[in-house]
Amino acid sequence: MRAKRFQTPMPSTWFLQRAGYRRFMAREATAIAFAPFLVYLLVWIHRLSQGPEAFAALIEVTRNPVSVVLHSLLFGAVLYHSFTWFNLTPKIMPMYVAEEKVPDFWAAIFMGYLPWVVVTAVVLWGVLR
């Protein structure tokens, strides 16, 4: 064993050092927003199962500005996180059509954004028809 030599220390604020690290942290930190967002969603579904009055009462509560701001922030974070992964999907699973690599931009649309829009449209159609 050799004596301990100098090595660049890794500061606890390493994630502020580079723009790429900051983007990484934004991507990973916004994942936390999924937990409260999904709890919120479960509460909505639960109230819905309890009948129209319970649901109307919840709507009344969520009209409160604090709730609107909080919900918007959570929704923004959830969207941001999802979009970062849509954009990364072609890096993880490169898309090939007839042995030609599809450019990342289009691959992200075909594998991420397009299915998302389609699923959203189907759900909306099911709810609103």
Add this chain to the structure above:
Amino acid sequence: MADRTITLEVFRYQPNGGSGTAKERFQRYDVPYHEHWVVLDALNWIKDELDGTLTYRWSCRMGVCGSCGMMVNGEPKLTCAAFLKDYFPQSIKIEPLSYFPVERDLLIDIEGFLAKLKSIKPWIIRQQEKSLDEGEYLQSPNELASFKQYSMCINCLLCYAACPVVGAEEDFIGPAAMALAQRYNLDSRDEGEDLRSEALGAEEGAWGCTFVGECTEVCPKNVDPGGAIQRAKVENTKAFYKRLLMPWGNR
């Protein structure tokens, strides 16, 4: 002699402390400024004209050998490709590549990396070698294209200095070695994927990567180690389910 100069703040370090000097310090050197000079030219000028004790590694000075990687103003760079004119008239801070043990000054110890590289068996493995009279192994242009990008790695280690996981986990195999594992796994002539999967599929392997992606950003050869590691994760997951669902298979 150029009439303008540029200042280099160079990291100096001697493990035994040198002759009564502080162990780690920055030393300032004023170097003649030439528009066509790169940081490596400036370091060579310092070594030739000012201070022969300055220690660093270099060889080809044309971006092929991968020896001269250093932190230039905090950014991992090949110093043979970092032009003074991109920094002039500000001074330039030169440090050894981050997260590697330093032997002396700007010279890093790469033994740890070489051991990691060996652990992923970066060579073509055949279950049965063909005899010479059976001829060469043929490969189509598409088969070549599937791994060629990953074969461009010059082991310059800029990706290691850009990777926070390397900084936090000493045993993490790291970007370049895993990109090379993929280079051989994707090669149609290779049959050694199972032999690499133990190292590659471990916590210190692909699963240690959190996909920060800066390895790909700093790579001077556009190897995209970040993408290679994520694809290794996908392959590792597929192999896991294959074993789970088809335990009678010989994998």
